[in-house]
Amino acid sequence: MFENLKRDSARYGPNWYKRGGFWIGAIYRFGNWADGLPYRFIRFPMWILYRLLRLPTRLFHIDIWAGRKGARIGPGLCLIHPWNVVIGSGVEVGENCLIFHDVTVGTGPTPGQPKIGNNVDLYVGARILGGVEIGDDSMVGAGCVVVKDVPPASVTVPPPPRVLPRSLSPVASGADLNKGKV
Numbered sequence: 402m403f404e405n406l407k408r409d410s411a412r413y414g415p416n417w418y419k420r421g422g423f424w425i426g427a428i429y430r431f432g433n434w435a436d437g438l439p440y441r442f443i444r445f446p447m448w449i450l451y452r453l454l455r456l457p458t459r460l461f462h463i464d465i466w467a468g469r470k471g472a473r474i475g476p477g478l479c480l481i482h483p484w485n486v487v488i489g490s491g492v493e494v495g496e497n498c499l500i501f502h503d504v505t506v507g508t509g510p511t512p513g514q515p516k517i518g519n520n521v522d523l524y525v526g527a528r529i530l531g532g533v534e535i536g537d538d539s540m541v542g543a544g545c546v547v548v549k550d551v552p553p554a555s556v557t558v559p560p561p562p563r564v565l566p567r568s569l570s571p572v573a574s575g576a577d578l579n580k581g582k583v
Contacts, residue, residue: 402434408476412497422480425463428454429474432467466490474498475519482525495519495537505529510548518553 409426410417417423431454435447451467458465463480465472465488472488477497480486486500489507491514499522506515506529513532517523521535524543529535536553544559551557 402430405430405476408496409478412477412479412499421461422483425458425461425465425480425483426474426478428458429465429467429472429478432471436468436471462486464488489514493517495521499523501525501527501543509533 406427409430410423413420413423428451432448432451435444435451438444438447448468461483462485463483465474465486470490472490472492472494474488474494475496475498478494479497479499481499482502484502485504486502487505487507488494492506493514493516494506495517496519498517498520501524503526504523505527506517506523508514509528509530509532511531511533515529515531515533515535517529517535518537518539520538522540523529524541524545526544527541528546529541530546530548533547533550535541535547535551536555538554539551540556541547541551542556542558545557546559547557
């Protein structure tokens with residue numbers, strides 16, 4: 402646990418203790434440590450303490466579950482803007498991952514849980530859904546929804562928005578969709 406915390410704090414710089422993302426990661430690390438304790442009479446009170454420490458993270462809308470059935474996150478986790486981050490149970494996140502706000506990593510259209518490689522950056526609003534793999538040294542851009550594997554050392558960007566004339570929209574042009582007239 403302490404080696405992981407040391408690697409996590411190094412990602413935040415000299416003022417790591419002032420960063421909410423570090424403390425959210427520290428609570429996750431504590432939960433994993435508590436779940437791995439060998440004796441039930443020690444593990445149970447530590448797990449209760451983890452559950453109590455986890456309560457304030459709900460104010461940030463953060464859901465990263467620790468333990469055997471929880472997410473497995475490598476050292477060097479950096480939550481830049483810890484707000485609306487969901488990392489589902491069974492998700493694997495590699496070392497030195499950078500995660501911005503409003504990111505979801507969890508179940509989706511393909512069976513299984515996502516596996517995120519080492520040195521991956523997940524930018525604002527990224528959604529990694531289903532049993533996909535994000536290769537090492539990759540970046541997932543803001544607003545991307547990833548449902549297919551991403552090769553290593555690549556950048557995923559969302560498609561550009563398209564502007565259509567208002568006349569092409571049956572609703573906007575006042576057409577009656579029930580009668581089939583367009």
